[in-house]
Amino acid sequence: MTSAPLLAAAADDAERHGVFTLDGFPFWAVYLVAFCIVMARAQATYWLGRGVARGLGGTRLATFLASPRAVVVIDRLHRWGPPAVTLSFLTVGVQTVVNLCAGYLRMPFGRYLVALVVGCLLWAAVWTTVGAAALYAAIWLFLLHPVALLGAAALVVAGGWWWLRRRRARTPAEVETA
Template sequence: MHSMISEFLEHYGALGVAALMLLENIFPPIPSELVMPWAGYSVSQSEMSFAAVVTAGSCGSFIGAMLWYFLARWIGKDRLARWIEGHGVWLTITPQDLDRVEDWFDAWGTVAVFVCRMIPGLRTLISVPAGFAQMPIGRFTVMTALGTVIWTALLAGLGWWLGDNYSQLAGPLGWISTAVVAAMFAWWVYRLVQHRSRSANEA
């Protein structure tokens, strides 16, 4: 994947950075931990400016986050709860879980959105509960923008600082991103098995 991302960015430049960061928020297996360090490396080679890559990466990532937020807000909690009653076993959640998430968001939503925008694997997912919990759009926008800019600037800055050695950063960060996604999948499988076992016992 690293070579594919590099070739794409070499061809499309800052526009490619924005496109891949948008896709990363729709299809998380495309990791920002590979995209932004390469963009920073291109800055060290005088191929793009630091401001351009951070702006492009932040805009793409921000748009992706907002798409998930508005989709979740449009679906709404009530509609989602009805769907979960019939299909929630595959999500390993119940309507009661939605109530708990909504209560948690009322207390910690602002901090959660800001922090999770800088955590691999959670960067995309945090927009969904924020949307169905109807977190105020102004607050969500500000926290998402701040977390996104800090994350993209940090990764691009590290890639710029490392220069030709940026691959030393991209590799470990890519593994961290993969590990987080794998851990989330393992947790889902555990919850699914647990849920099915409980349902079988009740039956």
């Protein structure tokens, strides 16, 4: 079984629509949708944090906000404020906690909103360019060599597992100095 017809169709589609499109939609439309999605999600997380601060004391969310990871984020938000919110959008897995903690700490909404808009603009730019390129690369790799895509995915999972295991194995003294 050859993937030549599939590759030819994909190359023809890329020539007609460009690389940074999603099923023929222009870049700006994909960017705008990504921006709106992340803006809505981050706002919901912020207001959830505000709700917890207002009186949802015994909930699982309140317990999470007392966890070591959340305490570190809360400390950074106290120290850095809005820049921490903006920069959290360039990370994976931290932005939700940062937005939740910003709401929980009752960061003034005006300051939060400015940081949020800049962060969402950055997030949408990264995911509509780098994210789209990674998606197209995965599709091309799947069309050419599906086993290679599985191998690449296994390497990413193994690397993440190794990193998490190494991070959890650090001693408390190493964590304080980090």
